Structure formats: C-alpha cells, structure tokens
Amino acid sequence: MVIVIAIVEGYNVDKTYTIALIGNQNSGKTTLFNQLTGSNQHVGNFPGVTVEQKRGNVVGNKMLEVVDLPGIYSLSPYTLEEMVTRDFLIREKPDAIINIVDATNLERNLYLTLQLLDLQIPMVLALNMMDEVRNSGHYIDLNAIQLQLNTPVFPISALNNEGVHEMLTGLVQLLNQQDEQPWLDYCSGEVHSAVHAIRHLIQEKAEVKAIPVRFAAAKLFEGDEPLEQVLQLDSHDLDLLNRIIAHAEEHLGVDREAAMVDMRYQFIDALSVEVQSKQGESQESIRSQKIDQFLTHRYWGIPLFFFSMLSVFWITFGPVGTWFSDFFVAGIDHFTSWVDLSLETFGLNPILHSLVIDGVFAGVGSVLGFLPIIIILFFLLSILEDTGYMARVAFMMDQLMRKIGLSGRSVVPMLMGFGCSVPAIMATRTLSGARDRKMTILLTPFLSCSAKVPIYAVFTAAFFVKQQALVMFSLYLGGVIIAILSGYLLKSTVMKGNPVPFVLELPAYRMPNARSVALNLYDKAKDFLTRAFTVIFLGTIVIWFLQSFDMHFNWVESSEQSLMALVGRFISPIFQPLGFNDWRASTALLAGITAKEAVVSSLAILLNVGEASQVTEVLPTLFSPVAAYAYLVFTLLYMPCVAAFAATRREWGSWRGAIGAVSFQTGVAWLMAFLVYQIGSLFWV
Amino acid sequence: MTLEQIEVGQGAIIKQIRGHGPLRRRLLEMGLTPHTEVCVRKMAPMGDPIELRLRGYSLTLRKEDAALIDVILNESIAQGEHTGPNHGHRHRHRGGLQRG
Numbered sequence: 001m002v003i004v005i006a007i008v009e010g011y012n013v014d015k016t017y018t019i020a021l022i023g024n025q026n027s028g029k030t031t032l033f034n035q036l037t038g039s040n041q042h043v044g045n046f047p048g049v050t051v052e053q054k055r056g057n058v059v060g061n062k063m064l065e066v067v068d069l070p071g072i073y074s075l076s077p078y079t080l081e082e083m084v085t086r087d088f089l090i091r092e093k094p095d096a097i098i099n100i101v102d103a104t105n106l107e108r109n110l111y112l113t114l115q116l117l118d119l120q121i122p123m124v125l126a127l128n129m130m131d132e133v134r135n136s137g138h139y140i141d142l143n144a145i146q147l148q149l150n151t152p153v154f155p156i157s158a159l160n161n162e163g164v165h166e167m168l169t170g171l172v173q174l175l176n177q178q179d180e181q182p183w184l185d186y187c188s189g190e191v192h193s194a195v196h197a198i199r200h201l202i203q204e205k206a207e208v209k210a211i212p213v214r215f216a217a218a219k220l221f222e223g224d225e226p227l228e229q230v231l232q233l234d235s236h237d238l239d240l241l242n243r244i245i246a247h248a249e250e251h252l253g254v255d256r257e258a259a260m261v262d263m264r265y266q267f268i269d270a271l272s273v274e275v276q277s278k279q280g281e282s283q284e285s286i287r288s289q290k291i292d293q294f295l296t297h298r299y300w301g302i303p304l305f306f307f308s309m310l311s312v313f314w315i316t317f318g319p320v321g322t323w324f325s326d327f328f329v330a331g332i333d334h335f336t337s338w339v340d341l342s343l344e345t346f347g348l349n350p351i352l353h354s355l356v357i358d359g360v361f362a363g364v365g366s367v368l369g370f371l372p373i374i375i376i377l378f379f380l381l382s383i384l385e386d387t388g389y390m391a392r393v394a395f396m397m398d399q400l401m402r403k404i405g406l407s408g409r410s411v412v413p414m415l416m417g418f419g420c421s422v423p424a425i426m427a428t429r430t431l432s433g434a435r436d437r438k439m440t441i442l443l444t445p446f447l448s449c450s451a452k453v454p455i456y457a458v459f460t461a462a463f464f465v466k467q468q469a470l471v472m473f474s475l476y477l478g479g480v481i482i483a484i485l486s487g488y489l490l491k492s493t494v495m496k497g498n499p500v501p502f503v504l505e506l507p508a509y510r511m512p513n514a515r516s517v518a519l520n521l522y523d524k525a526k527d528f529l530t531r532a533f534t535v536i537f538l539g540t541i542v543i544w545f546l547q548s549f550d551m552h553f554n555w556v557e558s559s560e561q562s563l564m565a566l567v568g569r570f571i572s573p574i575f576q577p578l579g580f581n582d583w584r585a586s587t588a589l590l591a592g593i594t595a596k597e598a599v600v601s602s603l604a605i606l607l608n609v610g611e612a613s614q615v616t617e618v619l620p621t622l623f624s625p626v627a628a629y630a631y632l633v634f635t636l637l638y639m640p641c642v643a644a645f646a647a648t649r650r651e652w653g654s655w656r657g658a659i660g661a662v663s664f665q666t667g668v669a670w671l672m673a674f675l676v677y678q679i680g681s682l683f684w685v
Numbered sequence: 686m687t688l689e690q691i692e693v694g695q696g697a698i699i700k701q702i703r704g705h706g707p708l709r710r711r712l713l714e715m716g717l718t719p720h721t722e723v724c725v726r727k728m729a730p731m732g733d734p735i736e737l738r739l740r741g742y743s744l745t746l747r748k749e750d751a752a753l754i755d756v757i758l759n760e761s762i763a764q765g766e767h768t769g770p771n772h773g774h775r776h777r778h779r780g781g782l783q784r785g
Contacts, residue, residue, distance in 0.1 A: 074714045078707040107740045108716045254719075258702070261713040265721075278741075285741075292727070301730045395745045399731035402747075408734075501708040501750060502734060503715060506743040 016065050017175055019058075020089060022116060023100035024109050025071035026388075026507035028128040032100055032158035033068045034516050036168075043523060052429060061168065067094065073108070075115045075219075077226045079432050079500075089119055090211055096175055097123040098167070103133045103140060103155070104282050104508070106275075110268045111261075113149070117184050118215040122174050123151055126167050130155035136282035144275040150184045159513050183214065186267040191259055194248035195221050201240055205231045221245060222260045284508040288388075291509050296392050305393055308384070309415055316377045316419055317450050324372035332368060336361045351555055354548060355541070363540025363594055364532055370420060371528060373450065377419045378524045379517065381412070381427075386512035391504060398502055404487025405495065407502045410440045414483070417447035418476075421644040422531075423524065425651055433500030439490055441648055442661050445640040446483040446668075448476050451596035455635050458600050462616040463628045471629070475636050478672075482637060486668060531646055539642040543594050559605055564590060578634065578670070579627030579677040589634070595641045626684050630677035637669035686758060688723070689735070689751035696724040697756035704753045712754065716740045722759060 021036075023029040033041075037056025044053050058064040069088060070081035077083055088094075099116055101109040116123060125145070133140055146153045152170050156163035187195050199217040206213045209231060219227050220241060233241065245256050252259050281289075295304060315321065339361065343353050384390055390412055398408030409431050416424035424444045431437045456475060460468045546564040549555060556562050568587030575581050584606040591602035600615065607618045623631060639645065639662035649658035691697045699721045702709050716739055717723070726743065727736040734747045 073711075076707075076710055076714065078710065105740075105742045108742060111714060111716070254701075257710055258713055258718075261710075262718045265716065265718045281741075288743075289726075296727065296730070298728075298730050395734060395736065396729050396731075398747070399729060399733045501711060501746075503708070503711050503744065503746050503750070505715075506736060506745055 016063050017095040018092065019064055019066045019171065020069055020094040020097045020121075021066050021100065022069050022085065022097055022112070023071060023128075024073055024102065024105075024112060024505075026505060027071070027100050027102040027109060028158040029068065029071055029100050031513050031516050032098075032126065032128065032156070032164070033066060034513070034519050035158055035161050035164055036066050039519065039522070041519070041523075043527075058168065061172070064168070064171070066098070072112065074112060076222075077224055080434065081432065083226075089116075089121065090215075093210075094121060096171060097121050098126055098171065099123055100126045100128050100158070103127040103130050104136075104284065106140070107265070107268050107272050110271070111264055113151075114186055114264050114267065115215075115218075117149065117151065117186075118212060118218050120180075120183055120212045120214065122177070124167060124171050124174060125149065125151050125153045126158075126163075127153060127155050128158050131157040131160060131162065132282055132284050136284070138282065139277045141275040145271070148184075148271050148274070150182050159510075186264065187218075188263060188266070190248045190251045191221065191263045194244050197244045198241060201237060201244070202231060202233070205233065205237075218260065221248075222257055282508075284510070288508040292392065292506075295389065296396055301392075301396050305396060308389075312377070312380045312384075313418060315380060316373055317453075321373050321376050324376065325369060328372045329369045332365045336365060351548075355544060358548070359541050359544030360537065363543065364537055368529075368532055370422075370451070371525065374420060374423055374528055375521055375525055377416065378423060378521055381416065382517050382520050383512050385412075386510070386517065388507045388509045391506050394502075394504060395506060404443075404484050405491030406436055406439060406487065407500060409502075409504070410436060413440050414444050414447060417444035417449060419450055421445045421447075421449050421640045422528065422647050425644060425647040426524070426527070428651055431500075435495060435497055436500055438652060438657065438661075439487070439495050441651055442490065442664065443483045443487055445644060445665055446479045446486065446637055448479045448636055449596065449640075449644075451641065452635060454597040455592075455599050456632060458603075458615055459619070459628055459632055462619040463623070463625045471632075475632060478633065479636055482668060482672065486664075531643060539594055543591060547591075558608075559587075565606075574670070575634075577677070578630050578673045579681070580623055580631050582622050585622060585631065589638070592635065593639065593642060593645075595643070596635065599635055626677055626680040629680065630673040633676050634669045634673040637672055638666045639663075639669075640665070686756060687752045688725070688737075688754040688756050689748040691725045691756065691758065693725050693728055693735075696722060696759040698722055698759050700755040700757060702754050708750060709753065712746070712750070715744055717754060723756070 021029060021033055033054065033056070036058050038059045040059065041054055041056035044055070054068040056066055056068075058066060067088070069085045072079070072082050072085055075082060075086050075089075077086065089097075097116055097119075099113050101113060113125065127140065127142070127145075130140070140155075142153045142155060145151075152174060154163055154167035154170055156167055158164065185192075195214075195217045198220050199213055202216055202220065203213055206216045211227075211231070216227060216231065220231075228238065248259065249255055254262070295301060297304070336357065340353075340357050343356060348356075381390075384393075393411055394408030396408070397411040401408050401410055410428075413424045413427040413431070416427055421444055424447075425441050428437045428440045428444075431440060452475075456472055460471050464471045543564070546567065547559055547562050549563055550561045551563060551566060559565060565583060565587055568590060569583040571590075572581045572583045572586040575586055580586075584603065587606055588599045588602040592599035603619070604615050607615060607622075609615055609618055619628070640648070645658065645662060648661055649655060652658045652661065688697060688699075699717055699719055701719055702712050702717060721739055723737050723739040725735055726738045729735070729745075734745050735751060737744045737746070
C-alpha cells in the first residue's frame with residue numbers, strides 16, 4: 001500500500017520548481033508567503049550570512065517551493081540583503097519569480113521590477129493591496145502594465161487571500177510555457193547605446209559565468225565592482241568599459257549611477273501615467289496622516305511611545321504574563337515531580353537520577369519557564385511592528401540613538417532587552433548594516449532583563465528593605481547609562497565607521513494579519529524551544545556535572561567539594577577588589593551563566609538553606625551592604641546567560657565575535673562593580 | 686537651495702543629489718531623481734529626521750543627508766493638496782536629463 005502511494009506520488013511529482021518571492025519592504029511579502037505556504041515553512045540561513053531564509057511548499061501544490069527573499073528596494077550590491085538576493089537569483093537560478101508589488105505605491109515598487117526583468121527569469125507580477133486601490137476609487141489598467149512589461153500581472157490582496165489562487169494558476173502556466181518571455185527593453189537614449197555596447201563587450205564572459213547578459217551590462221554601466229570581479233574582466237575590457245561610460249556621461253551631463261536610475265524612473269513615470277488614474281491620495285494614506293498627527297506629534301509623540309512600551313512590559317511582566325508564566329511553571333514542576341517519583345519507583349541509579357532531575361529538568365525547565373513571557377512579548381511587539389508603528393518609533397527616536405552611534409531602528413531590539421535578551425538579540429536581524437547589528441547585540445544585554453529581577457528581589461529584601469524601589473530603579477537606570485556610555489566608547493574605538501544611512505520608508509498604517517502574527521509567534525517559539533533543547537540542554541549538563549563531581553570524578557554529597565566550587569574558589573580572588581571574594585558568591589555567578597535567576601537558587605544550595613526565600617536571612621553573613629550592591633551591579637552587567645550567548649553567536653556569525661562581546665560585557669561589569677565598591681566603601685563601611 | 690532648508694508643509698522640485706557612494710545611490714533609487722516633486726511633511730519631535738512625501742509614499746531621512754539634495758522651492762505646492770501620488774513629477778521635462 002505504502003509503495004503504491006509512493007509510486008503514484010512519484011509520478012505526479014516529477015519536478016519541483018523553485019519560486020523566488022521578491023518585493024520591496026512593506027509590500028506585503030511576508031503575508032503573501034504565509035498565505036502561500038501556511039505552516040509548511042522551514043527557516044534557515046542563506047549560506048555564510050545571518051540573513052534568514054524561509055522556504056515552504058505551496059499549500060495544495062507541492063511542486064512549487066517558494067523561497068522568501070529579503071525585502072529590498074533594488075539589486076545594488078550595497079546592503080547585505082541586496083547581495084544575498086542577487087546571489088540567490090544568479091547562482092541558484094530559480095525557475096520563476098513572483099514579484100510582489102504594492103499597488104498603492106506603484107512607481108517605487110516598479111523600480112525593482114525593472115531590474116528583475118533584466119535577469120530574464122520567468123516572472124509574474126502580483127499587484128498587492130488592489131482592494132485598497134479600488135476602495136479609494138482609483139483605477140489601474142492591468143492589461144496595459146502586462147503589455148508594457150511583457151509580464152503576466154495579477155491583482156491580489158495578500159491580507160484577504162484574494163486573487164492568490166489565480167496568480168498561482170498563472171504561474172504554473174508560465175512554468176509550462178516552452179518559449180521564452182520576450183524581454184522588455186526599457187533603456188533609452190545614450191544609456192541605451194552604452195548598455196548595448198557593454199553587452200557586446202561582455203557577452204562571452206557573462207555566458208561562461210552563466211550570468212544574464214542584460215543584467216550584467218546594466219549593472220556594469222551603473223558601476224558594480226563585485227560583478228567586474230566575478231566576470232573576470234581584464235584590463236582591456238575595463239578600459240573599454242570605462243571609455244563607453246565616460247562617453248555616455250559626457251553626452252548625458254550626469255554620472256552613470258544617476259543616469260541609470262533616472263532612465264528607469266523615466267520609463268516608470270511614462271508607464272504610470274498611462275496605466276493609472278488617481279484622484280488624490282488613497283484612503284489609507286489619508287488615514288495614516290491623521291493617525292500620525294497624533295502618534296508622532298511634536299510634544300506627545302515620544303511620551304506616547306514610552307507609554308505604549310510601558311504597557312507592553314506591564315502586560316508581559318505584570319499580572320497577565322505572570323499568570324501564564326506561573327501556570328506554565330506549575331505545569332513543569334508538576335511534571336518534574338512526577339518524573340522524579342517515577343524514577344525513584346523505578347530505582348534508577350542515583351547519579352543518572354540526579355542528571356535527569358537536577359541537571360536536565362532543573363536547567364531546561366527554568367529556561368522553558370520563559371516561554372509564555374517570550375510569546376506574549378513577541379505577540380505585542382509584532383502587532384506594533386505589523387501596524388507600521390515601529391517605523392514611526394525609529395523616526396522619532398533616531399536623533400537620540402545617533403548620539404551613541406546607532407540609528408532609530410535599534411530602539412526596538414534594545415527595548416526588548418528589558419524583557420529578555422534572547423528575543424532582543426534575535427530581533428537585531430531586522431537591522432541593516434553589520435556594524436549597527438553588532439553594536440546593538442553588544443549593548444542590549446546591559447539593559448536589565450527580567451531574569452535578573454529575582455536576584456534583585458532577594459538582595460534588596462536582605463539588605464535594602466527600606467530603599468527597595470530606589471535600588472531597583474538605580475539598577476535599571478544604571479544599565480541604560482552603561483549602555484549609552486559603552487555606545488560612546490565603541491563608536492569612537494572599535495566600532496568606528498559610518499552608521500547605515502537612515503533612509504526609511506514610513507508605510508501606511510494597516511491592520512495586522514492574524515495568520516502572519518500567529519506564524520511569527522510559532523516561529524519564535526520553535527526557535528526558542530530548539531535552543532532550549534540543544535545549546536541550553538548541553539549547557540545544563542555541563543553545569544550539573546561541574547556541580548556534582550569532584551576533581552577525581554567522584555560523586556560529591558555536598559556541592560562544597562564539587563568542581564564548580566573548585567573553579568569558584570579559583571576565580572574568587574578576582575572579586576576581592578569588588579568586596580565579595582567568598583567562593584560561594586563567585587560560584588553562584590558561574591551558575592548564573594546558565595540562567596540569571598540560577599544565581600539565587602545556587603546561593604540557596606551553597607549556603608545550605610532549603611528554600612530560596614530563606615537566603616535573605618543568611619546573605620548578610622556573606623556580604624556587606626556595599627558589597628551586596630556591587631554584586632548586584634556585577635550581575636546586572638556581566639555576560640548574559642547561555643541562551644543569550646547562543647543567540648549572540650548566531651546573529652554575530654562567529655565564535656570570536658561572540659566571545660569578544662561577552663568578554664567586553666564581563667570586563668565592564670567588573671570595572672563598574674569595582675568602582676561601586678571602592679567609592680561606596682569610602683562612605684559606608 | 687537644499688532640501689533640508691525647505692520648511693514643513695512646503696514643496697520642492699529636485700535638481701540633483703550631490704555626494705557619492707551608497708547613500709546617494711539609495712536616495713536616487715528611492716525615487717529622489719531630478720525633476721521629482723517632494724513635499725516636506727513633518728519633522729521628528731526632536732527636530733531630525735524629516736518626513737518627505739514623494740511618488741505617493743512617505744520617506745524619512747536625516748537633515749544632514751537631505752543637505753546633499755539640491756532643490757528648487759516649489760511655491761505652488763501646499764501640503765495635502767498637490768502631493769498626491771503621481772501628481773508630483775508628472776509635468777517633468779521630458780527632454781532628457783539636464784546638465785549639471
């Protein structure tokens with residue numbers, strides 16, 4: 001039976017087609033991708049870079065595999081996303097392209113379309129948001145576009161899943177077509193002759209490298225060094241190329257880049273006059289302007305933003321999040337004790353038993369406890385993102401962020417750092433520019449994450465009962481100040497160089513799509529769980545091992561003799577100048593690397609008190625109040641937990657960078673705790 | 686004059702973009718080509734960056750980058766009236782590119 005099915009399926013699926021989905025940012029690309037593939041998606045990275053690549057088979061048509069390429073405005077070789085898209089299109093040669101175009105913003109979107117047409121890959125044009133065009137009483141002549149561009153055009157609404165089926169039918173027809181699409185020559189005037197000449201010059205070399213000749217010629221005209229190298233143009237070719245371009249520039253009176261861009265836009269202008277009739281702005285645009293009068297208002301725009309962020313954190317870490325989190329943690333605890341009991345009944349070897357319960361369940365379980373909070377946080381933030389509000393936040397905060405060498409776009413990931421560094425570091429993926437990305441990854445963990453709250457709570461209860469709120473506030477503020485100062489420092493030392501220019505589209509406000517939000521959450525949860533059961537799983541086993549065995553690999557009864565304590569004793573002199581050289585304090589810091597709240601639970605174990613709540617009574621024997629505050633400052637700033645380190649490693653793209661980042665953070669932590677203790681000791685003994 | 690000197694609510698026509706490299710390329714590709722009409726719509730609460738309306742969409746850029754864009758003040762554009770998509774650059778000169 002199984003074999004029969006396999007044969008029947010094998011007969012149908014004789015070939016899978018790779019379809020590249022390309023469009024501008026804010027064109028509804030992700031929504032369309034989700035509509036096309038549903039939950040049949042898998043996430044990976046483009047080879048060698050940290051740009052995310054999503055693939056998925058089309059629901060109801062397994063022959064079509066869609067690859068979601070980064071949202072870009074052009075195929076210039078400047079940003080990482082543009083490079084990745086170019087490389088993918090040229091090297092992997094997809095069977096067809098779906099170019100998604102925002103129909104309410106036809107002109108700028110068609111700019112990318114013209115470049116895609118140069119690639120001579122079969123292509124359909126999906127005109128998205130046609131419902132908005134119609135609702136605004138505007139009209140677009142689809143036939144005219146189709147004729148002008150020699151490309152099938154389909155009106156769709158990705159949000160409402162309208163027209164998507166028809167587009168797919170058109171795409172399949174295109175794939176079955178034998179004859180090539182007649183190509184469109186949009187070049188005119190001097191540029192035309194120059195591109196024509198370049199085509200002749202490089203024809204053979206381009207064919208050898210299997211690069212579309214028209215694309216190569218247009219790009220070489222614009223100036224494209226990576227391509228010159230790929231084509232292995234010799235000095236003779238380059239000389240001729242430069243002469244052709246110099247000749248064209250002289251006749252046009254402008255430089256090559258401007259000439260090419262301008263020619264494309266001239267073609268588009270002429271086209272758009274022909275195909276669309278518009279009276280005034282679209283409804284969405286008018287509505288957006290009205291909303292913006294309020295949300296980006298000169299005086300209350302920024303207060304409103306802070307208020308909305310406070311609301312997000314209040315919901316996530318306040319009653320709602322806590323309720324879900326407690327519920328979830330109770331479930332995990334319940335399951336843990338059930339397994340604990342079952343293993344005991346089974347009579348498992350006590351060491352293995354300890355590995356399972358004290359190692360894996362305690363470690364992975366404590367990290368899993370964050371899942372509800374991460375989901376709620378991402379839910380709220382993805383709503384703010386999908387509505388278009390986050391672009392306004394970048395707009396409003398840019399001036400402030402520039403001062404520390406970043407752009408407004410880094411605001412959101414950094415704010416997420418107050419919740420959890422892991423999703424915050426993951427969110428840096430949306431930033432363009434490696435420098436901005438790395439700097440944001442480096443600074444975000446300074447912002448006090450929620451896992452550090454239990455540490456503050458226990459220490460303030462033990463030492464600063466009266467000044468509890470003040471101490472908490474000083475730590476949060478301290479994190480922000482350190483992030484700002486580090487930003488200054490990095491900007492003028494190792495992270496020199498220009499920040500990515502801040503040229504950002506402000507999309508119209510739109511309702512988020514429930515399916516996209518749900519899929520986004522699913523992705524984030526999956527990503528987090530995968531990490532919990534791989535990196536964190538291994539990490540907890542290592543820590544468990546260090547905690548449970550001594551130097552001779554004998555099982556230890558009390559953690560005092562463990563390897564971890566040995567390491568703790570070994571490193572404790574480092575903390576002498578910070579006021580806490582007790583080996584238990586340093587051992588707890590080591591344990592905190594698994595997850596920050598483990599600092600408290602480890603202290604409980606090492607101080608031989610049964611419950612974490614009793615720690616408050618014993619702590620004053622270990623620290624003076626000033627040393628306790630220095631200890632808090634150190635825990636606030638030192639290297640983030642394993643999960644955040646794993647995220648850093650992944651987004652940074654190299655072990656070296658990630659290790660450098662956490663070394664920097666730990667160094668800053670030591671220095672600040674040192675200053676706090678030394679200066680504090682002058683005033684309080 | 687340059688684009689960053691245009692006041693909020695005023696319109697302008699782009700002459701050329703100075704400078705070189707990725708930023709200039711990006712500005713051109715976002716549709717800030719010669720003869721395009723733009724309207725300065727807003728200023729961020731802290732005075733920078735600015736929000737522009739052109740070719741039927743909104744774009745934000747920093748003042749120091751806007752200073753690279755030479756423009757001619759277009760008195761006939763008042764905010765909200767003629768900044769509609771496709772109105773702007775429709776009457777551009779079709780005689781090819783001007784020198785300079």
